[in-house]
Amino acid sequence: MPDTPDRFDVPDPAETDAERRRRRAQFLRELAEARALRDRVQPRRAKAARLRHAMRMRTFRW
Incomplete structure (x- = not known):
């Protein structure tokens, strides 16, 4: 279907x-809900992600 435009190509002017x-x-x-679900299902990965984020925030230069 090359002749059908993708709806994300051109924003609808209306x-x-x-x-x-x-x-x-x-x-x-929905994104926050999906992340919360993933964190509940994979607590070890969620904890590691929290620790990585905390380390990034501690080493960030303002």
């Missing part, structure tokens, strides 16, 4: 800012 923000908020909610 889409309002509010609709875009609503879709983005929904996406971020």
